[in-house]
Amino acid sequence: MASLAQAIRMALAYGEQKLEVTDIFGQDVGPPLGGAFTVTQGLTTSWNSPLDERGIIGMATGLGLAGKRCVAEIQFCDYIFNTIDLLKLAGNACWSSNGEYNVPIVVMTPVGSGIHGSIYHSHSFDAWGSRIPGWKVVMPSTSLDAYGLMLSAILDPNPVMYLIPKALMRAKGEELIPGEPANDKELREMIDAPVDPKLRANWKARWPKLEEYLVPIGKAKHVREGNAATVISYGRQMPIVTAIADRLAGQGIDYDVFDLRTIYPYDWQAIRASIEKTGRVLFVNEDTEISNFGEHLLRRTCDELFYSLKVRPRLLAGKHIPGIGICPTLEDVSVPQENHIEAEMLSLVQEPS
C-alpha cells in the first residue's frame, strides 16, 4: 500500500496527466531532490524555485489569475508565515473583484510535530488557515484520502491549502488507490527515485494506470460508528484516536469517530448529527490551544447544541508555547500524545450526565 507521500505523488502525476496541471514548484521540488519528503519525485512539470516563500505564493497566484492549474509547495508550514498577506490576496481576489477573477491554485505544505523537528519544523497551520476567507483548507490522514483530496483540490476553482501531517508521510495506507499495484515493492520500483545520484540522474518514474478518485472537499469521514461519545479529529492525531477507539471498543465503549478531512468549509452537518446522537464530544488536534480551530467548533457546539449535551464538551490541543522543544520529554508534553487522548476519551464517557 502507498505511503502518504507516495499517494500525493501519484495524485500529482494524475494531475499532470489528466487535470491540466502545468506547474508543480517550490524549493527543492524539482529534480534532483523531488521534495524534502519525496512527494514530487518523477513528475514532469516540477521545477525548483528560488528560496523565497513570498515569491512562491505570488507566482502561484499569478498562474491562477492566468487560468493555469498549479500546485505550489512551501517546504514546511513554519516558513509560510511571511506569506500571510499574499495568501489573503489569493483568498480575496474573487470577492474583492465581485466575482470577476478566481484563483484555482493548490498550496501544499507539511505541518505539525512528530519528527522531532524542533522549533521551526513542527508548527501547525490549521487554525491560521481557517482564518483566511476565500481559501479551502484540507488535511488528509490516510493515503487514499490524500490522493482523493489532492485531485479535488486541483479541480477546485478556488485556492486550496493542502496541509500534510508530516509525521504520517511514511505511514502506509490500508486501502488501495485506484490503479495502484498491491505489491509495495513493485510500487516503490515504479515511482520511488533511486538514492544513488548516478542512477537518479537518468531515472524516470513509471506511473501506474491511475484512475480518478475524488474525496469531496467539505465532507468528513465517519471512521468508527458508536453511541458512547463523539470524537472529532484530523491529521496526525486521527490514527491515534482511531486506534484508541478500537481498543476501547473491545471494552464495550463504542465511539462515534470522525476524520474532519476539511478544516474549512468543515462538515458541520456530520458533527451536529453525531453530537445530537451522543451528547458527548471531544475535539482533538495539535495546534496551540488559544484561538485553536477546535475552539471554534466548541463555541459552535455550545451555541447551537447546548441542550443536546450531556456533559461539558472538550478540546484537547497543543500547549500555547512559542515552539515544540526537540527533546522528546518536551515534545511529548507539548502536543497531545496517545496517553493524553485516551485519558480524555475515557473521561468523556465516564463523566455522569
Next chain:
Amino acid sequence: MSKKLSNEKLREIYNLMVEGRILEERLIKMNKSGEGYFWIGGPGEEAFAIPFGMLVHKGEGIQYDYLHLHYRASGTLLAMGAKSIDAIRQMRSTATDPYSGGRNFVNHYAVKKWNVVPVFSCIEPQYLQSLGTAHAQREKGCKGITIVTGGDAGTAEGDFASALVWSSRPAGELPLLMIVTNNKYGISTPWEGQHGEKNVADRGKAFGIKTATVNGNDVWEAWEALENAMEYVRKERKPFLLELRVSRLYGHSSASGAPRWNEEDCLALFEEKLIKQKIITKEECQKIWDKTLAHITDLYKKVREEAFPEPHTIYDHVWMESDGDKGRDHFAAEIGIDFTQNPPPQAHH
C-alpha cells in the same frame, strides 16, 4: 522628442489627459464632500498613464498583456477604454461599481476582458503575482507580456527585489515589464532620506536586466520609453525595468487631505507645447476642458441616483464555482439565510 506621434494621436492623448485629470479632481471633491470614504489616485501621472494604456495589447488570456497595476492607474484604464462613470461608481461604492460591487476603494480595478487583475491596497505584492502571469506567457509562440506598476517607496519592500530575482532566473527568464513611477515620496516621507540609490532602475543592472530612467512628465519621452520597453519584452521574452520620474499633484491620498501640490504639471506642460507647435489652439483647449467638465458632472449626477449594494451580497463570490455561486449557498445553509426571499431575512446568528 519622438516623431512617431501624429497630430491626431497627440490630440487624442490630450483629450484623455484632460478627462483623467477632471475625473480625479471630481473624485477628490466627492471624498471631501462625504460622498466617498477614501480617495487615492493618479493626478499628475497622465503623461505616462495615458500613453501606457494606449500602447497595451488589450484582451483576455495569455496572448494579450496582463496588467498588475497599483492604485494610480486611472489614466491607463481610461486610455484602454474604461468609462469615467465606473470610477465614480467605485468612489461612491454603488452596486453598479463594475470593479468591486461597492467593496473596494476607488481606483482598485479588476477587468478580466482586458487582463487587468485585481488592484489592491497592499504595497508591492503585485510584483510577485506578476511573476505568475509572466510565467504562463513563457509558453511557446506567446506574444503577450506582463506589465506591473508600483511606486518608488514600494521598491523598499522585499517583493520588488524578489521580482528582480525571479524575472531574471537563468532557468526561466520572464517577459515582464516592471514599471516604477517615482514621485519621490512614500506617503509623507521624501525619497531622498530613505534611498541611497541614484535611480531605482539601477537595481536591475545587477541582474542583467535592461533598464531605463526617463522623464514621465513628458508625453513624447514617456511614449517612446514605454514603446521601446514593451517591444523589447515582447520580442526578447526577457524582463525590463523602467523608471519614470513623475509628479504627485494631490499628495498620497485623502489621508493627507489631498491639497494641490506645487509640482510640475505634465498636462499644463503638454498643453503649452501643443499650442506652441500649433497642434491645437488655446480656444480649442478651453472647449475641451469645459465640455469634459460638464460631461463628468453629468456622470456624477447620474451616479448619485444609483443604489448601494444589498447587505446580503456580502456572501456573494466568496468562492467561484463553475455551476453557480456555491459559496453563497454554503453560507446560506450555514447561517440560515434564505436567498430566495426578497429581501432575504437577516441571519439568525
